[in-house]
Amino acid sequence: MNLLVTGGAGYIGSFMTKSLLDLGHNVTVIDNLKRGKRSAVDDRATFKEIDLNDDLSEIFIDSEFDSILHFAGLISVEESTKDPELYFKNNIEGSRNLFETAIKNNVRNFIFSSTAAVYGNPTQIPIPEDHDKKPTSPYGESKLKTERNLIEIRKNDPLVSFAVLRYFNACGASLNGEMGESHIPETHIIPLAIKAIMEGSEFKIFGDDYDTPDGTCLRDYIHVLDLVDAHLLALNKIIEIPGEYCFNVGTGNGISNLEVVEMVKKVSGKDLKLSNFPRRPGDADRLIADPSKIQSELNFIPKYSDLETIINSAWKWHNK
Ligand SMILES: NC(=O)c1ccc[n+]([C@@H]2O[C@H](COP(=O)([O-])OP(=O)(O)OC[C@H]3O[C@@H](n4cnc5c(N)ncnc54)[C@H](O)[C@@H]3O)[C@@H](O)[C@H]2O)c1
Incomplete structure (x- = not known):
């Protein structure tokens, strides 16, 4: 297939690009390089430095893309609370421009990177896809709005599949x-x-009085290689059975901040000094996916998302 990966100079997009190339697809990457690195883009991909809010028609002149995997976006919850307009313009308007330009050029298959932040503070754990959506940050709002824009776009153009x-x-x-x-x-x-261990600096724990077994937040960690697999499964799905789909991508296991710290200590063989800071506004006690929908509908089985494999791989990379 001919595939367009937006944000392919960033963390997840660069893994996706490599995997698609390894599978024999042709990949074009676009990225404005404001938060990504040109060196992260596999040499086998075609690269264009461009912003989502620019005129994107030139991207479509030479290639007929089968699908777009849309990773590009600003991703910091904290930054979004300081500058919501930046997030709305970049993530909502930029995505809208991408989808509209794609459709004008007969590209109607999209995979969109959304986030657990659309749920806000969940009232049900694990969180199913149909849980209430009450984002507590402009970042989460920007992703929810883009999800809703996709639904609107498909209402007006039922050939869109996402x-x-x-x-x-x-x-x-x-x-x-x-x-x-x-x-x-x-x-x-x-x-x-990992950086704190390597530099011998203190590591900040934000809040130790959450309603969790050790008092620190519980999160659901998904290895980037498993995340890439989820995209490949979703890509097949939207092409084989066009429609609109939405899946949580997680494991269903909650891991606390202190468990992460303990595993980093174990894998590195070094000690990590902790310092306790107050809770950050908006941090939920637990954000844990109900992954049953993606498991049953896409046969998604995470292979690398146990904490030891995650930290081992991260430690190796940081040491290189
Ligand atoms: N990392 C996570 O844990 C996580 C969790 C939930 C959702 N996501 C979503 O996954 C996607 C990828 O996240 P990541 O961790 O790889 O982030 P990242 O910051 O490493 O990558 C994002 C890339 O998008 C590019 N970009 C941003 N705005 C752009 C614009 N207007 N035009 C062109 N390029 C632009 C950046 O330069 C960067 O290279 C994001 O959309 C993010 O919201 C990530």
């Missing part, structure tokens, strides 16, 4: 440590804990 994938916590690196997680700015717990 899957929304709501990721829980993406993490980990390639098993040989050659590719891994790096964000600008880094806000994710595993790279931050």
Whole structure:
């Protein structure tokens, strides 16, 4: 297939690009490189530096894409609370521009990277896809609005076929440590804990009085290689049986911040000094996926999402 990957210079998009190329597909990557790195894009892909809000028609001149995997977006909850307009323009308007330009050019298959942040503070654990959506940040709102825009777009054009994938916590690196997680700015717990161990600095725990067994937040960690598999399954689905789909992508297991810290200590063989900070506004006690829909409808079985494999791969990558 001919595939367009947006945000392919970022963490998850660069893994997706490599996997699609390994499977023999032709891949074009677009990215504005504001939060991604040109060096993360596999040399076998065609790369164009462009912003989602630019005139995107040139992307479609030479290629007839079978599908678009849309990863590009700003991803920091904290940053979004400081500058909501930036997130609305980038994530909502940028996505709308992408979908509209694609449709004008006869491309109607989309996989969209959404997030567990659309649920806000959940009232039901594990969280099913039909749980209430009450995002507590502009980031979550921007993703929910884009999901809803896709539904509207398909109402007006039933040939559109799409899957929304709501990721829980993406993490980990390639098993040989050659590719891994790096964000600008880094806000994710595993790279931050590894960095703290490598630099001998203190690691901040935000809140130790949550309603969880050890008092720290519980999150559902999904290895990036499993996440890529979920996209491949979703891609087949939207092509074989066109329609609109929405899946949580997680494991259904809750892992606490302290469990992450303990595993980083075990894998590295080093100690990590902790310092306790107050809770961050908007952090839910538990964000754990109900993954039964993706398991039963797409036969999705995570292979690499146990905590030891996740941290081992991340540790290898950070050491390279
Ligand atoms: N990392 C996670 O745990 C996680 C969880 C849930 C959802 N997601 C979603 O997955 C997607 C990928 O996340 P990631 O962790 O790889 O983030 P990332 O920041 O590493 O990658 C995003 C990429 O998109 C590019 N980009 C952003 N805005 C753009 C624009 N307007 N035009 C062109 N390129 C633009 C950035 O330069 C970057 O390379 C995002 O949409 C994010 O919201 C990620």
